[in-house]
Amino acid sequence: MLISIVNPNDRPVVLDAKGIVKTFGQVKALNGVDLAVTRQELVFVIGPSGSGKSTLLRCCNRLEEPTAGAVYVDGIDILNRGININAVRRHIGMVFQSFNLYPHMTALGNVTLALRRVLKLSTRDANSRGMEALDGVGLTDKAGAYPGELSGGQQQRVAIARALSLEPKIMLFDEPTSALDPELVGSVLEVMRRMRNTGMTMVVVSHEMRFAREAADRVIFMDEGHIVEEGTPSDIFEAPQHQRTRTFLSAVTQK
């Protein structure tokens, strides 16, 4: 077990998914995918819609139950039946395309709910930690605002603060900017850039190719439930090896 969480260049593997298969009825969404993410790495997953990239992400915190395969987070087998999945999930932050803020709670309330209910912090401690998290995404002045009073970009930053306040070991982003108006994308990417600079381990499913080029350590191209190829951003964007990758990239960059 210990051997499996240390990789050759000595950075511990935070997330190790092996041979993930996921079928929905007759449809095979994932067909034996391996994904290993080392500490402080930013892995970008790209691919056409329906390629299984979101499903892969959702298998990593068991929002989706893999049909076959293994997922280790910090060396812990999270697919083990006997495991307390709630204890595992607080170490895996997730950010959704549609933000999914709780509309009946203020921004601060959104951030502190898990702090109070999962970490069992007192209201005072939860609030001060919640304010810190909101400060990290530049939204202290919106602590008392309800999601309906915030722009999409602000809502997504609150959602990021909500996940970050639990001090996760890894953050999963499921198309975090896809639901945003173009002028609001920048503020969310800026927060993600800062997270990367402070050493957060991240897996990002997104179509923001410019961001991938500039921030990713590794880019994975998926199609039809497979990893077609992976490499550094310059490998993938400047010298893609597979025809499918080239077709996808030219379609995306033409937009």
Place this chain on the structure above:
Amino acid sequence: MEQLVQNFFNIEVLIKVYPMLLKGVWMTLQLCVVVVPIGFLGGLLVAIGYSFHNRWLNALLIVYVDFFRAFPPLVLLIFVFYGTPYVGLEVPAFVAVLIAFFLNTSSYYGEILRAGIESIGRGQWEAARSTGIGRLQTMFYVILPQAMRNVAPDLTSNTLEVIKFTALASVVALPELLRMGRIAQGITYNPTPLIAVALIYLAMLWPLVRFLSRLERRMLVKQR
């Protein structure tokens, strides 16, 4: 005109019977204070039961809810009160009313709350669960507050309905408001007490209606 006042708004009659009516009000209040909360709690259990999406549990709940929503509450009450002695259970009238009302009311509340819970998107569950919040806590802190707001008008109407239905308790001789009104009518040969009963119901329910719809509106404004 004088005849009308004589018969329906007779002050002398009212003065004579008002202690009886007050007794009826007291009993009706006691009934409501018990019946509404336990019916609501029962409904909550039904709705939460549904949310587990367990095939057998769901089948059981569907039978329960369908049966007791379709079964006339009056017959149910008569059956519970007059039927139980035959199986060796002597239940007091008040308890019989509670049992019959629980079965009926919990299935209505259960159905309303289930619709509310199902109106909340999967994303809310996923967001909460992804931060490590457990199933039941997600239900109570994230899903139910939104669900109840979505079905608040239905919850309100059902609650008013239940309160008015407590008048059914008169068939098992429970001295609630309507029964006392009818007894008073019999004693005085005058329908004034019935008019008074109607006005008392109105006086009890109207503030409640106002209160509940203000609550609804406040919740809506907060969410925006």
